[in-house]
Amino acid sequence: MSKTIYNADYSECLPEALKKDPKMVALANATAAALLDTSGIIDNVLIYSRFDELPEELVDILAYDLHVDWYDYNYPLEAKRDLVKNSVKVHKKMGTKYAIETALGSLFPESEVEEWFQYEGEPGHFHIVLDVTNQRITADYAAIIRAVKLYKRLSAHMDELTYQGQIHGVIYTHAINLMLSKTKKLTKGGDNIGRIVIMEFKAQDSTAFDDMLAFVKQHPDFEKLEISYEPTLSLSGLEINLSRRRVINNGQEIELTVKEYDILCLLAANKGRVLTYEQIYDKVWGEISAGNEKDTVGFHIRNLRKKLCDTNSHFSIDSVREIGYRFNSQ
Template sequence: MDINNVDLLDLQTSHMKQDPSTIAMCKALNPVFKKLAREAKLAFIYGRIDQLDDDTLDELAWQFYVDFYSVDFPISVKRNLIKNAKKIHKLKGTPAAVEILLTSIFGNAVLKEWFEYDGDPFMFKVRIEVENNINLLLDKFEESINVVKNTRSHLEKIELYSVSRNTTYIASSLLSGEKVTTFPWSPKDLDSKGTLHIAIGNNGGIENTTIYPKKEVIK
């Protein structure tokens, strides 16, 4: 059933569908139910974060205690931070929390601790692929890290890679042909094998010889 286009008359029994009062009541209430169906979507908030406007996202950020948040962030960044807020709170103080936060704001991020690249103890570096809004968000970089990292670790180096993503269309064509020449077929050097039956007949008869002067017939 599509609640956005429900017809109350369709829900009645065959007998009630013939009742004039029921028909009139259904026609009167149909617009009311359709309006309720549209407004019911507004109660479904968390499952449609990607459809919410800036003002609603700002309220959700306050509700979820998003640690690093600004009303000036692009709407895509706001949505990412709100979606990952619970996970970041759960992992706060770990490299994973830093990676999730930076990925939510800037793009793909990878954190390496000092023992992974032979650095000084308690230091770490971050490699990040910035997809967009680099000028707007770059001044927030170190501040965002300090919100979720542990207190004993210190940022040593930032490796920034600017990434541009777009759709590339590639077209190709293929032209092929075939030339076929057909000659009259004249087979040569053919051997034919088989059995040939030849019938031979012999016809015998009587020969009469007459010697003149005729005296008698010699047989």
């Protein structure tokens, strides 16, 4: 059996000569008993490593000590724990979309902030989509507005608060599309020609569908064709594969850094709109800037222009003096 601080016999650590001295053995046993008593209460001073086990009274004290802004002693314990655990991250990023969503998410999971360019609003404005599906408290409009004001930056303005609820269910259907092809090689020229069969089966045609599948399995020379969809942002001579994070410019794949790719997607998704330095930095870096966002964003924009715009005249990333950048495409 392995020894730990909870069951160690410290008298075993004595040198052989002292183990024969009754007084030293008695002293070792007394010391061991006192140390074992101490080790038994160590858990009581461990706070952050066992936060989910702390009693509610200690959670309330920590909320006060950590200055958790949006906190109520009447909240459910689970909600209190989340608010306290997220408070440090929220305070580090006060004034950002992340801070608002994290704070709201502790009480209303899956809630979101929609920024102005997602709904064609005015720069610096945003919407709150409050998901009440798994809410931990009853939604109170005035309390939510107060909370949003605590975490948003002063220059941002909330246009709208929308309540959202989700209902999950399963819908069963037998309407199935099947595409089959069979190719035949010509004796001259070596080209392949083929026939493609596309069939649509309704709910009442399930027997016919099963019969067709059984037939196909007996003829391996039939090939089942599957059509997949990958979200792609297509512009003049430029394709951005969003699922694979690939950029094709004039038919050639371009290697971009993580930040360059994120900036390109943000600008291209808001084609024709001016995005400020602060908005780009906030969206791509997800943190409060230290006042150098113009230089930081500008460095990556210059690299994007060298990699993309210099070889493709169909689009451009234009500078708007002292404001930000705009993506233009023909």
